Amino acid sequence: MLGRLNHVALAVPDLAAATVAYRDTLGARLSEPRALPEHGVTVVFVDVGNTKIELLEPLGDASPIAAFLEKNPSGGMHHVCYEVDDILAARDHLKASGARVLGDGNPKIGAHGKPVLFLHPKDFFGTLVELEQA
């Protein structure tokens, strides 16, 4: 079921400063920042060849990463996203296995325009897991 790693998301309090650190200090290739108001974040993609790192800064009053940054003011590793072929089949298998799907259990359209689900970090040893239909 679990496919390739689509991305690792890192929450940062200051996207401009993080851009400098990743571009100049680490020498990575970065996208331009992209505001995604419907997802409550501004994102910069770091292209590492085999997958993506997403640097996320809160956008607006109800950002899904605001609470995380309150607990971790310097930022930190927020979630990992894996691809699946069939998100409804994945969801049904996960629920039958006792894993908790966040929200109402139905896929939403994620930041890449594809259906996504988030799984409860308590069921995966403190790691927030996103699944995206490839």
Add this chain to the structure above:
Amino acid sequence: MLGRLNHVALAVPDLAAATVAYRDTLGARLSEPRALPEHGVTVVFVDVGNTKIELLEPLGDASPIAAFLEKNPSGGMHHVCYEVDDILAARDHLKASGARVLGDGNPKIGAHGKPVLFLHPKDFFGTLVELEQA
């Protein structure tokens, strides 16, 4: 400088339980557990095709992930590891850019038998970054 994502390391308090969750619940392909006493961890590799997820459980009295699991008893995302072509050149560039290399600043032989360095999470917005010479 920054090459591909070699792995994402997730610290877990109970590798046997994590194996069940990743293999049976998430349907991932896993390696057998491998004890690395010289690195203070037992590791299971999750093969996601384009990169690896490493599930780490503390091993021995001086595990480098023990303090993390004291702070995060359920486990959590521990570090990301990127490949570089030349770790000494990378180290020199990082130090010249003001980034702090952990330990004495010299590469050590990591869990994959290759030279590695760890960078201070405060310089990368709360994310512990490992560099491995590819």
